[in-house]
Amino acid sequence: MRFVLRSREPRWLPAAAAGLAIVATLALTAGPIRLAGAAPVSAFERYVVTPLTTGNGIAEVLLAATPLLFTGLAVAIAFRVGYYNIGAEGQFLAGAMATTAVALALPDLPTAAALPLALVGGAFGGVAWAFLPAFLRRRAGIDEVVTTLLLNPVAVLLLQGLLNGPWRNPDTGFPDSATFADGYRLPALFGSRVHAGLLVGLVLVAVTAVVLRATPLGVRLRAAGQSPAAAEFSGVKVGLLQWRSALVSGGLAGLGGASQVLGVQHQLTGSLAAGYGYTGVVVATLGGLSAVGVLAVALLLGDVQVGAQGASIALQLPSQMGGVLTSVLLLTVVAALSVRHYRLVRRSPRAVGG
Amino acid sequence: MDFPVVAVLAATLTIATPLVFGALGALLGERAGVLNLGIEGTLYAGAFVGFLVAARSGSLALATLAAVVAGALAGALMALLTVTLGVNQHVAGIGTTLLLVAACDFSNRQLFGGGQQTVTEKFGRLFAGGGIVAQYPMTYVAFLLLAPAVWWVLRATGAGLRLTAVGENPEAADTAGISVARTRWTALVVGGALMGLGGSFLTLSVLGTFTLDIVSGRGWICIALVIFGRWKVVPVVLGALLFGLFDALQLQLAITPAFGSIPNELLIALPYLVVIAALAVRGRGVRYPGSYLTAYRRA
Numbered sequence: 194m195r196f197v198l199r200s201r202e203p204r205w206l207p208a209a210a211a212g213l214a215i216v217a218t219l220a221l222t223a224g225p226i227r228l229a230g231a232a233p234v235s236a237f238e239r240y241v242v243t244p245l246t247t248g249n250g251i252a253e254v255l256l257a258a259t260p261l262l263f264t265g266l267a268v269a270i271a272f273r274v275g276y277y278n279i280g281a282e283g284q285f286l287a288g289a290m291a292t293t294a295v296a297l298a299l300p301d302l303p304t305a306a307a308l309p310l311a312l313v314g315g316a317f318g319g320v321a322w323a324f325l326p327a328f329l330r331r332r333a334g335i336d337e338v339v340t341t342l343l344l345n346p347v348a349v350l351l352l353q354g355l356l357n358g359p360w361r362n363p364d365t366g367f368p369d370s371a372t373f374a375d376g377y378r379l380p381a382l383f384g385s386r387v388h389a390g391l392l393v394g395l396v397l398v399a400v401t402a403v404v405l406r407a408t409p410l411g412v413r414l415r416a417a418g419q420s421p422a423a424a425e426f427s428g429v430k431v432g433l434l435q436w437r438s439a440l441v442s443g444g445l446a447g448l449g450g451a452s453q454v455l456g457v458q459h460q461l462t463g464s465l466a467a468g469y470g471y472t473g474v475v476v477a478t479l480g481g482l483s484a485v486g487v488l489a490v491a492l493l494l495g496d497v498q499v500g501a502q503g504a505s506i507a508l509q510l511p512s513q514m515g516g517v518l519t520s521v522l523l524l525t526v527v528a529a530l531s532v533r534h535y536r537l538v539r540r541s542p543r544a545v546g547g
Numbered sequence: 548m549d550f551p552v553v554a555v556l557a558a559t560l561t562i563a564t565p566l567v568f569g570a571l572g573a574l575l576g577e578r579a580g581v582l583n584l585g586i587e588g589t590l591y592a593g594a595f596v597g598f599l600v601a602a603r604s605g606s607l608a609l610a611t612l613a614a615v616v617a618g619a620l621a622g623a624l625m626a627l628l629t630v631t632l633g634v635n636q637h638v639a640g641i642g643t644t645l646l647l648v649a650a651c652d653f654s655n656r657q658l659f660g661g662g663q664q665t666v667t668e669k670f671g672r673l674f675a676g677g678g679i680v681a682q683y684p685m686t687y688v689a690f691l692l693l694a695p696a697v698w699w700v701l702r703a704t705g706a707g708l709r710l711t712a713v714g715e716n717p718e719a720a721d722t723a724g725i726s727v728a729r730t731r732w733t734a735l736v737v738g739g740a741l742m743g744l745g746g747s748f749l750t751l752s753v754l755g756t757f758t759l760d761i762v763s764g765r766g767w768i769c770i771a772l773v774i775f776g777r778w779k780v781v782p783v784v785l786g787a788l789l790f791g792l793f794d795a796l797q798l799q800l801a802i803t804p805a806f807g808s809i810p811n812e813l814l815i816a817l818p819y820l821v822v823i824a825a826l827a828v829r830g831r832g833v834r835y836p837g838s839y840l841t842a843y844r845r846a
Contacts, residue, residue: 225650229657277637279584325823335830338584338637339771343823346764347816354812474641511656516649523642524628531632 207481210529217525222518231508239507240500240518250499252385256457258495259387260285262394263449264473265480265487266401267319271442273405273482275418276435280326280341281446282470283348284319288447289454290352291318293370293461296454297360300374307376312393312451319447320440322348327439331432337439349466356463370461379456390452395488397445402484414438446470468516475523494519553678555795560679560686561753563784563791565590567689568745569769570776570783571697572618572738578701578778579734580714580838581629584640586742587766588647589621593746595651598757599658601667601750610667611747618743619736621647626735630728633842644766655757669755683752685744690784693741698780710734715837727843742766764819771822775829778836786825793818 223233244250264281271278278284292315295307302310326340356368363371379388405411416424417431425431449469454461476494480486501515569590576583583589596617601610621643628639659665672681701707712720713730721727749761768790776783797814800806 225653229653279637279641329827329830333827333831335826336774338582339767339774340823340826342584342767343764343771343819346767347819350812350816350819354810354816357812358810471641471645474638475645478638478642511653513649513653513656517646517653520642520646520649524624524639524646527634527638527642528628528632531634 207530210532211526214522214525214529217529218518218522221521221525222514225517226510226514229510229514231504231510236504236508236510236514239504240497240515243503244496244499249385252383252387253499254492254495255387255391256385256495257498258491259391259394259456260449260453260469261472261476261491261494262391262398262488263452264446264469265476265491266394266397266484267442267445267449268473268477269480269482269484269487270401270414270438270445272477273418274414274431274435274438275421276327276330276439276442277338278323278326278341278439278442279338279474280323280344280470281442281473282466282468283341283345284322284443284446285450285453285470285473286348286352286466287322287443288315288319288450289461289465290348290355290450291315291321291447292451292454293360293373296373296377297370300376302374302376304376304378307374308379308455311377311455312448315451315455316444316448319443319445319450321443322447323439323443327436327443330439331436345470352461352466353463356461360461362460368463372460373455377455378459379452386457388452388456390456393448393452397448398484398488405484446473472519475519479523479526551799555792555799557679557681558795558798559788559791560682560690561791562794563787564683564686564689564752565745565748565765566769566772566787566790567694567784568685568741568748569766570772570787571693571780572622572741572745573769574773574776574778574780574783575697575710575734575738575741576622576625576731577773577839578714578836579710579731580717580836580841580843581625581731581735582636582640582770582840583622583625583735583738583742584637584766584770585621585625585643585647585739586640586769587762587764588644589618589739589742590746590749590762590766590769591644591651592617592621592647593743594750594761595655595746595757596743597747598667598750599654601669602659602665605668607668607670607751610751611744614743614747614751615740616743618746619740621743622735622737622739623732625739626732629842630731630735633844636840636842652759655759659757664756664758666756667751669750670752683748685748685752694780694784701780706733711836713838717838717841717843721843721845731843742769768819768822771826774833775822775825777829777833789825790818790822793821 219237226233226236244254264285267281292311295311295314326337329335329340330337360370362369379390381388413429417429417434421431476487476490480490497515497518501512504510505512569586573583573586593614597610597614600613601607625639625643628634629636670683672683674680709725709730712725713727717727750757772783772786775786797817801811801814
């Protein structure tokens with residue numbers, strides 16, 4: 194028996210690979226969970242099923258999925274054209290900071306003016322943070338992976354600097370910004386903590402899905418990412434597409450940061466640097482760089498995140514196991530999908546010497 | 548004002564040490580054609596595992612060995628994903644980093660409760676009081692043993708030539724009878740071991756404890772240094788020293804009264820910005836290893 198390269202892949206393979214990856218993930222994480230003193234089966238139930246059994250749980254899942262929609266879409270759009278923006282973390286934080294700047298500078302605006310302005314401000318903050326790496330890539334051919342990565346810790350430092358300095362809470366003295374004025378609150382939905390940022394995210398998912406599937410632009414984006422040389426040859430301006438996608442990607446991540454401070458925290462805090470941008474890479478990759486995929490995976494990871502919080506209380510299992518679970522799932526899925534390039538044959542087609 | 552030149556230069560060497568380990572580890576992988584973005588997590592794992600074993604066994608030698616093994620295993624994971632399975636290198640690397648950071652945070656929480664800081668025995672400085680040469684043993688290892696060794700291996704040994712051949716043109720190397728997969732596996736495992744050692748320097752030499760922000764982007768700095776040094780050992784080490792100098796200068800400025808009004812965070816961010824600026828200047832038109840980012844499959 195040996196593996197040979199497949200010429201064409203059957204339709205059922207991605208689904209089979211995903212199933213295999215899920216089984217592998219459960220098998221690989223069961224050991225550490227048991228070592229930590231919890232029963233794996235009840236832990237997995239807590240992670241995936243328990244959050245969905247109550248209305249409040251479902252609301253928390255939607256809340257946890259909301260920022261991941263934005264960062265997942267941001268990464269997907271950039272990766273799709275072959276621009277490896279791994280700076281969604283920094284762009285998300287830059288968006289939140291820009292939104293905070295608007296909210297603190299113009300506290301008296303009515304909601305109808307305040308929210309659009311703050312959201313647009315957040316998007317611009319993300320674009321601004323994405324600008325330098327995109328510019329260096331376009332003008333000087335400098336690898337965007339390193340520059341986008343390096344700007345992430347810089348964004349965290351800027352956030353801490355602002356909270357320790359000019360934006361330190363005047364009432365409490367804590368390194369959190371003042372609470373935003375009432376005009377700067379995204380409306381709550383379903384009488385829960387879920388907020389209108391979810392609707393913004395869903396609209397963006399729908400728009401992205403239509404653009405990618407049903408427009409000439411979507412075709413060009415796909416071509417640029419899959420085979421840049423061929424795309425260039427057939428008249429697609431790959432560099433220009435990457436430049437624009439890079440900025441749109443930054444804007445989406447920034448909008449995510451805006452949605453998070455306007456919808457959940459109503460102030461800027463250091464806890465915002467919680468890895469939403471890096472998780473966006475997981476969401477985009479597992480979602481197959483498609484908009485609907487991003488939506489599905491964001492919901493799944495939101496589910497696991499809420500489950501991990503619950504499990505840390507109910508089973509004394511540290512909540513970081515949620516992160517272990519999602520990163521193992523990422524790696525097993527990409528590993529299983531890579532195997533689809535091969536198929537197993539019984540005997541080698543002809544005897545080869547040695 | 549008398550500026551403490553000796554103290555700044557001594558700090559430069561100390562700060563550059565983990566970067567030399569990490570960047571040379573990354574360089575090995577990249578010269579063979581594999582970008583290891585798992586480096587940030589591998590440094591973190593080296594730091595945590597070193598700390599864990601030191602705290603539990605009390606042996607710094609055992610702790611150092613454990614960090615090396617942890618790093619080598621992380622390198623093996625990258626090799627399995629990118630070399631054997633041909634997974635996209637960016638995704639595999641970020642995934643490896645996320646996994647290692649989450650696994651260490653989980654273990655830290657479970658074993659040490661997260662909150663309280665356990666302090667371990669740590670390496671002392673050699674030639675204490677000797678100014679610039681009063682350094683931790685690993686600093687001597689990095690500059691006097693490791694850097695010359697990697698330089699020599701890449702330049703003058705069969706293994707080094709095979710590594711470069713595989714990185715530049717895997718098809719030709721394969722035709723010449725060099726195993727592409729074995730060469731890349733070796734480069735990633737050895738490179739990962741170096742990263743693990745570099746991470747353990749932070750806990751076992753500098754701090755004597757483990758904190759969640761202990762690595763804070765140093766892995767990304769290493770990746771940048773490799774490009775800055777154009778995949779050559781000497782310029783990469785010089786780049787690490789340059790970063791170390793800027794970081795030492797900002798630390799000095801932070802405690803210099805005349806500059807007391809500059810926010811601390813701005814100073815800490817300065818070296819990152821310097822690296823980006825250096826890349827913008829020196830990163831133009833660099834020639835990447837021929838098979839950079841490309842999995843190899845026989846046609």
